[in-house]
Amino acid sequence: MQTEHLESHQETFIRKWVFSLDHKTIGLQYMFTSLIFLLFGFSLVLLMRWQLAYPGSALPLIGSYLPDSIAAGGVMHPAGYNALGAMHGTIMIFLGVVPLGVGAFGNYFLPLQIGARDMAFPRINMMSYWIYFIGGVLMLASFFVPGGAAQSGWTSYVPLSILSPGQTIWLFAMTFLITSSLLGSINFIVTTLNLRAPGLTWSRLPLFVWAQFVTALLLLFAFPVLQAGAILQLLDRVAKTSFFIPSGLIVGGAPVEYAGGGSALLWQHLFWFLAHPEVYVLLLPAMGIVAEILANGTRKPIFGYKEIAGSFCFIGVLSFMVWAHHMFVSGMKTSLSYLFMTTTMIISVPSVAIITCFLLSLKGASIQFKLPMLFALTFLPMFGIGGLTGLPLGFTPTDVYLHDTYYVIGHFHYVVVTGSLIALMGGIYYWFPKMFGRKMNEFWGKIHFWTTIVFMNGIFFPMFIQGLAGVQRRLYDPTVQAHNLVVQPTNVLMTYSAILLMIAQIPFIVNFFVSIFKGEKTEDNPWQATTLEWACPSPPLPHKNFEKIPTVYKGPYEYNVPGESSDFSPQHLP
């Protein structure tokens, strides 16, 4: 549905900023909400890190203000630690990074990059945001109900999750979040299929659109399985069914009031069938952003456009066949682990191909070290570390030792934080002029960049050392076990890095808000980029984006075309 008829009439404040149908406003809503959730999820981990560095000591400054479900008398207790751990994971993934990468950037820039006036279904788009919002509020509310928040990790392994307090609200909230993602993904798919500007063939799509399209398909195919799993777990909790409860459980010396006969491994299969594609949902939009920024910052066509787009698709398909590499030591059949080990190792090949293409894009380039480019360039080695450390985890003989240790935590934080999140931050700096018509301050941006990179590595690199020493994850007090003692000093280093990382975000937050109102005004295309989002005014026109729908004449990254005087050649100019 095109929305030209909506432009004329005057809109009320609520219609314009709260229940907006404009994909740009919805994108901004997603962006602000997810950034707040990211900050909140990060502050949860600061509490946990204090406990890890100084087990059993009172939390400074805020200890006495925390609810009883987390800390008693200013000292965190084990149930509180587990709740914080579960909520940190859930919030960061489902309420932070995915909504930022897909909900915010996807919503805002997918229609712009394909030259559409809006999403295919603006009302579903609005609904998707508000369902996400309800899910988020519900998730936060679970801290303040009796029993506290969910305590069984973001993976919610049964039977622990069914037997622990707090899980019911978690499941309800997850159901909302999944529904929101499904609505969003359908919208993205239909929009990409149907609303491309004239001349925008599949081989002329920007890589960001490719990434969003594959991501949407992943969400569409993977999330219903978790939806079903979450509802079954909910039934187990509230209706006392036994989908996941095996026979003969004895908890604390007394038999549980369940009929039994279920399977504990079934939940793990259902969960990881979603959650592995979910990893690529976290990663692909970030890779798309990196591709955009790299092409722009190197001033040349990106190397291996087809190879990258093909790798996105290949990763998408294969990511549905690797889920059980999270379960090598779960008691799964050995024959299955051979299969999953093979598919897991193979899925690293397209990732290597993407990194190789990005690196080869630098060859023969004319690199401009602008702020977004710094983030995109940093993505390469940092995601490299994250991806490479995935190899020993997908390889059974090494995974048996490293599984469920801090090595795993280090691995996925390198992928998601120094990889995805860094790229998403680069995306904010890159597209800020388009969203607000003003630029973010370059100096404070550089301060933010360098401090963030240093402190992130200060947190995550020691995790590999801990993991190799055998420190298990999710320990409230690692010093209880002898094999964790030697590497305990690294916990102090990590805690201070985390606190400093939080402080390093202050320049970003201030810069962000000050620049919205007072930043240096820019023209429509400040980076001299080629893709369609730069062909409309900054910020784009409400509800219609473009004065006139552009026609596309060439590929997305035509920089430095021989014989042309300017070093970039936008898609919409013949």
Place this chain on the structure above:
Amino acid sequence: MNQNYGWGLPVQASSYAGKLDGSLFLLHGVMLLIFVLWAFYMIFCLIRYRQKNSSRALYSHRTPLSSYIPDALMLIFEIWLIFFVGIPIWAHIREDLPKEETSVALHIVAEQFAWTMHYPGLDGKFGKQNPSLINADNPLGLDENDPDSLDDIVSVNELHLPLGKPARILLSSKDVIHSFFVPEFRIKQDVVPGMNIPIWFEPTKIGQFEIGCAQLCGTGHYRMRGDVIVQSPEEFENWTKSKTKS
């Protein structure tokens, strides 16, 4: 400080620890090599191709076949790794269970938050268990009327094993999922309620090692620990005798 632990991997104390460490070193060596190659290439490009006053970037849509070399090398390496390293080692760990006669057979039952070792005793038979008999003194609910159970040895959080004899252990859980983890043996196996999962290892070093739980199992997850005590065969025999009810 304990001699078994340092800044790297803990000591190797089981027969297959060396093999697993070998693949850890191999893989990390390759990872380091790849990373260093990437990093050098990237740094070279960042310096060589930075924007200068009048330089223009190279316009090209060619994807030469040689750019697929890294992908192909990766694929070949991984296929070799899976079929010649991964599957043989994994099959050895998971499927080469030692024979009952030549091994120490026992059950380990996990619960929140303890490990209970159940040895069959001199008769080699495990006694019947009845959940309704479970109490603080009888964590497994052993049925005293069953003759097989009379000489069974039950030991909480203390796993005694003789040196040089493989241990064949059946893992089960009373309540939630736990994970049996002995860093020095490089063994980790989730203990899933409703399943009996066999594992094996052969201790190669006398000493005291640590059992940890590696799967979140509730509020006491962090303190769910036990000790493995590997003894000479004679000492193990003495321990068995001292524990057997006459």
Place this chain on the structure above:
Amino acid sequence: MKKTYLIVFGTLAVLTLLTVGVSYLHLNRAGAITVALLVAGIKVSLIAAFFMHLKFEKKVIHGIFYTALFFVLILLFLILPDIGF
């Protein structure tokens, strides 16, 4: 059009009665599962084809449907060894 829907509805009702009827035969486990899956499969196909309009849709929609079906089959076959039998 209306007539088609009514015919499909009738068929679904008959199949439901069939499921109930078969339960009186007390088939063995394998037989009962086979019959139940067969009946359910026919019902799902009818609902998807007519009530959900798949029969009258474009190729793209079919493509997405079959992709989803493919992934569901992967899920089913790869977890059966772990949880079934």
